[in-house]
Amino acid sequence: MTELTPLLKASISFAYIGAFVFVAAGLFLSYRQGRPHALMLLCISAISFSWIEAPYDWAMYAQFPAAIPRMPSWWPLNMTWGGLPASVPPGYIAYFVLPAVIGVAVGRWIIKTFQLRAPITLLIVGLAVGTLWALIFNAGLGAKLGVFYYGRVIEGLALREGTKNQYPLYDALAMGVQMMTFTYLLGRTDSMGRTLVDAWADSKTKSRLRSSLLSIAAFIVIGHILYLSVFMPHLVTKQLGLVNVGPTEQLFEGIPNQPL
DSSP: OSOOOOOHHHHHHHHHHHHHHHHHOOOOOOOHTTTTOOOHHHHHHHHTTTTHHHHHHHTTTEEOTTTBBBBOTTTOOOOSTOOOOOTTTHHHHHHHHHHHHHHHHHHHHHHHHHHHHHHHHHHHHHHHHHHHIIIEEEEEIIIIITTSSSSSSEETSSEEETTTTTTEEEEEEEEOOHHHHHHHHHHOOOOTOOBBHHHHHHHOOHHHHHHHHHHHHHHHHHHHHHHHHHHHHHHHHHHHTEEOOOOOOOOOOTTOOOOO
């Protein structure tokens, strides 16, 4: 496949358009609030840890069509077999922020309707929405329709195991945990509209600028710690040789399959 199909074009458009919409909304809300809004902080956090996608792909044996534009060779840890797609950094904003927004909307409706406690409800709803989103996007749009494939999976833990359309279910859980935390960070606010991180930052300094910088730094650190924590089990299982089930056919024309 040397030309972009309509599906690939739509997938790439989702990354760039989604990122633009959420960043624009985040900037507008931040202007109105007089400090970085939680939506903007999530956008910053998501794109900041997008560099981990490449080693994540390598550990998961994820591959992409040759027609997709790639990041330059200097991209940090560019370990994706065939190169990391250029749409990944902005795509992380669209991919991780959208389910968080949905999770907050659903979670707050449930909290209001059934008078449930906010923290646990946001976490449960965030995990459920995030896992479902990963199943729809990664297992459906990705592995089933061919936007990307997983060359190897752990035996007994995948959909359509042994075919090129196989999907590792543990990936959905990992993404669900990440989006669960994003849902909580976005939806758990005080009477002043501040996130827990904002309240913590305000307690450390009286300067609005310094508080804003502390919030940005904290969201970046939280995003990295969380994503690295869900990545490490994938890395360990790969290094132990447990990720070894997959098709023998070539996944994409022009790109040999990633070796074991």
